[in-house]
Amino acid sequence: MPGNRRFILLFRTIHDVLRAEKMLKKEGARYELVPVPRNLSSDCGMCVRLDDDPARIRQCLGDIEIEKSFAVEGEAYEQVEL
Amino acid sequence: MIYLDNAATSFPKPPETIRYLNDFVTNIGGNPGRSGHTLSLEAARVIFETREKLTAFIGMADSERLIFTQNGTESLNMALLGLLRDGDHVVTTSMEHNSVMRPLEFLRHERGISYTAVPCSPEGFLDAADLRSALTENTAAVVINHGSNVTGTVQSLDGIKDVIGNALLVVDACQTIGSIPLDMEAVKADILCFSGHKSLFSVQGVGALYVRSGIELTPLKFGGTGSKSESIEHPAFLPDRYECGTPNTPGIASLLGGLTFIEKQGLGAIVDKKQRLSRVLVDGLRSLPGVVVYGHPDRQERLCLATVAFNIEGRLPSEVGYELNRRSIYVRIGLHCAPAAHKTIGTFPEGSLRASPGYFTSEDDIGTFIEAVRDIAGK
Numbered sequence: 001m002p003g004n005r006r007f008i009l010l011f012r013t014i015h016d017v018l019r020a021e022k023m024l025k026k027e028g029a030r031y032e033l034v035p036v037p038r039n040l041s042s043d044c045g046m047c048v049r050l051d052d053d054p055a056r057i058r059q060c061l062g063d064i065e066i067e068k069s070f071a072v073e074g075e076a077y078e079q080v081e082l
Numbered sequence: 083m084i085y086l087d088n089a090a091t092s093f094p095k096p097p098e099t100i101r102y103l104n105d106f107v108t109n110i111g112g113n114p115g116r117s118g119h120t121l122s123l124e125a126a127r128v129i130f131e132t133r134e135k136l137t138a139f140i141g142m143a144d145s146e147r148l149i150f151t152q153n154g155t156e157s158l159n160m161a162l163l164g165l166l167r168d169g170d171h172v173v174t175t176s177m178e179h180n181s182v183m184r185p186l187e188f189l190r191h192e193r194g195i196s197y198t199a200v201p202c203s204p205e206g207f208l209d210a211a212d213l214r215s216a217l218t219e220n221t222a223a224v225v226i227n228h229g230s231n232v233t234g235t236v237q238s239l240d241g242i243k244d245v246i247g248n249a250l251l252v253v254d255a256c257q258t259i260g261s262i263p264l265d266m267e268a269v270k271a272d273i274l275c276f277s278g279h280k281s282l283f284s285v286q287g288v289g290a291l292y293v294r295s296g297i298e299l300t301p302l303k304f305g306g307t308g309s310k311s312e313s314i315e316h317p318a319f320l321p322d323r324y325e326c327g328t329p330n331t332p333g334i335a336s337l338l339g340g341l342t343f344i345e346k347q348g349l350g351a352i353v354d355k356k357q358r359l360s361r362v363l364v365d366g367l368r369s370l371p372g373v374v375v376y377g378h379p380d381r382q383e384r385l386c387l388a389t390v391a392f393n394i395e396g397r398l399p400s401e402v403g404y405e406l407n408r409r410s411i412y413v414r415i416g417l418h419c420a421p422a423a424h425k426t427i428g429t430f431p432e433g434s435l436r437a438s439p440g441y442f443t444s445e446d447d448i449g450t451f452i453e454a455v456r457d458i459a460g461k
Contacts, residue, residue, distance in 0.1 A: 012319050013309050014115030015146055018130040035118025045115055045308050046123060 007050040007057075008070040008077065010036060014045050020064050024048070027060040040070060040077060058082040084411045084447045088440030089231050089257060089389045089418075091279050091286055095340070096442075099283050102339030106332050114331050115308040125331050132338040133321070136282075139341060140274060140292060141265035148292050149324040150334060154256035155181040156302075157275035157291035160324065161252050162186065162225070164299025165273075170222035172197040173249070175208050176426045177227050177235065180419045182254060186225075196220075202426050205378045206235030214245050221249045228264070229257035232423040232436065233377030234360065234389030236262060243270035250297065256280060256289075260344060261387050262353055272297060278333070281352075281440075283340030288333040293324075303327065352441050357381070359439045359448060360388035366452035367392050367437075372459045376427045376434060389438040391418075391427065394459045399435045405458045406435075411451055413437045 011017045017033065024031045030051040036043045050057055054069070070077040085093050106128060112121030114129050129150070137145040151157045162185040166172065172186060176199045189195040198216040202208045213224070224246045229236045236258060243251045250272040258264055260281030266274045275291045278284030293299060307322040317323055344352060360381050367375045367390065376391040378384045394402050403415035416433040417424050424430040439448060 012317070013146075013307075013322050014126045015130060015133070015321055018127060019145075033123060041312075043309060043311055046118055046126075 006072045007054050007080070007082070008034075008037065008040065008072055009048040009050060009066050009082070010041055010043070010068045010070075011047065012065065012067050016064055017046050017048065020048055020061055023060050023062065023064070024050075024057070027057070029057055029060070037077070040068070054080075054082050084443075084451055086411065086413045086437040086439055086443065086447075086451060088443070089234075089280065089387075089436065089438035090414055092281060092283055092440045094442055095283055095285070095336070096343035098339035098343040098346075099285065099336045100339070102342070103285060103332055103336040106335035110331075110335075113328055116306075116328075128331060128335045128338060129329065132334050132341070135338065135341050136290060137292070139344075140259070141267045142292055144295060146320040147295060148290055149321055150329055151289040151291060152287055152330065153279070153289040154254065154275055154277035155289070157277070157289045158182055158252075158254060159185050160299060160302050161273045161275055161291055161293075162189065162223075163302060165223060165250065165252075165297075166193065166195050167222070168194045169220060170195045171218050171220040172223050172225060173213060173216045173221055173246075174199050174225040175213075175227060175237070176201045177206050177208070177230050177232075177237070177423045178225070178420065179227060179231055179254065179256070179423075180421070181256075182225055182227065183422055199422060202235075204427055205376075206230050206233040206423065206427060207378070207384075208237050210238075210242065210245065213242070217246060217249065221246070223250045223252050225252045226254065227257075227423075228253050228255045229261065229387045229389075230377075230420070230423055231257050231389065232391050232418050232420050232434070233427060234387035234391075234438075235377050236385045236387060239269040239271070243272075257387055257389065260340075260349070260352070261356055262385065263349060266292060278337045278340065282337060283343055284337035285333050287330045288337050299324065301326075347441075355441060356388040356439070359443055359445065360386060360390070362445055362448050363388065363390050363437060363439060363452075366448060367455065370452070370456050370459055372396075373455060376429065387438075388440075389436065391429070391434040391436050392455075393429065393434050394455070397459075399433050402435055402455075402458055406451075406454060409454050411454055 114125035253271040255276040259276040278288035305326040399415040
């Protein structure tokens with residue numbers, strides 16, 4: 001995957017978002033917690049916006065279930081499997 | 083003032099409880115996990131951190147299976163009403179609190195369950211052989227009060243899970259958690275229910291239960307979780323399945339403070355101090371003529387909590403409690419919401435007095451209390 005793409009990771013619960021955050025922090029990953037974009041889901045919570053190598057990140061997230069993930073380029077979102 | 087009602091609610095609270103509570107209501111205050119703004123996220127972080135810390139505290143690993151409730155009663159209701167179905171049989175003990183007996187009685191009427199309350203000794207102890215002989219092929223759950231809120235009796239859970247077959251072991255740990263070491267893995271409990279406002283030092287209004295992996299409960303409540311909002315179906319995933327509506331985040335923040343305090347002091351130091359207070363209290367009361375102390379007399383021989391039921395012969399507990407209250411000594415009187423336990427120890431229906439020191443009680447406080455009881459008994 002091209003290195004300049006960003007990713008949005010959606011989780012089922014805020015609990016999982018925060019579990020993911022704990023691991024991302026430990027890994028020193030580049031990420032931010034942002035509101036779930038309305039065009040991706042009707043959820044009213046937060047998700048992870050990732051500015052890092054997704055393969056490495058998937059590994060560091062261990063058994064946390066990622067509900068959906070998207071690659072972001074400009075305004076375009078493409079659903080991807082991490 | 084001498085407060086000896088810590089088995090109901092611990093008081094005073096450690097500074098950490100107050101600081102975490104104050105920080106939440108002053109600086110955070112948002113609705114957890116419901117919005118995309120910083121204060122909502124910070125509130126969710128408080129809950130997440132508390133959930134992780136509390137899960138580790140009971141020796142478990144999967145924090146999403148730790149469910150916050152309002153109190154121990156709600157935890158037990160969630161376990162029993164969520165688990166039991168028509169025709170199920172339950173084995174419990176004669177030392178249970180109404181938070182177990184009333185849900186069971188409700189289920190007996192409404193869902194046709196049956197239950198056997200195994201008689202305990204007058205000191206409040208359960209004989210494992212009696213428990214075993216009460217099991218039937220329909221026994222779905224064994225519900226055990228780990229520490230009595232009346233006599234302070236601690237029930238040994240060793241080996242219980244191994245003799246109950248496929249029945250689930252539900253443990254009411256309201257009195258024991260934070261007072262004695264408790265490792266859910268070691269005692270092999272399937273569901274552990276407890277409150278936060280006693281020996282975990284939270285403010286009132288927080289409890290929890292841990293539901294072991296593989297156990298499904300029917301939720302008691304349905305509603306908003308901040309997740310899967312587009313769906314009319316309640317989420318199936320944890321912890322959201324069992325937690326809906328705005329939680330008591332300030333209370334949970336205070337619990338994080340309480341756990342932080344326990345971590346700083348060391349649970350061992352807390353246990354040691356309460357065990358010492360328990361011995362001083364029991365020895366003091368037993369030395370008084372005309373005073374009857376219930377539960378096991380030797381608190382070194384068998385593990386007991388710092389909770390002591392007693393009476394002055396020929397005097398009503400209410401009358402003695404009134405006299406103590408006039409001296410600014412606060413104990414609890416009556417049946418302590420546990421009529422079954424009072425029947426077991428022989429104090430039904432009049433009940434007893436109950437003195438329960440806490441971590442902040444001093445030996446001098448106990449001494450003053452003993453002298454006050456001596457004085458009242460002599461009149």
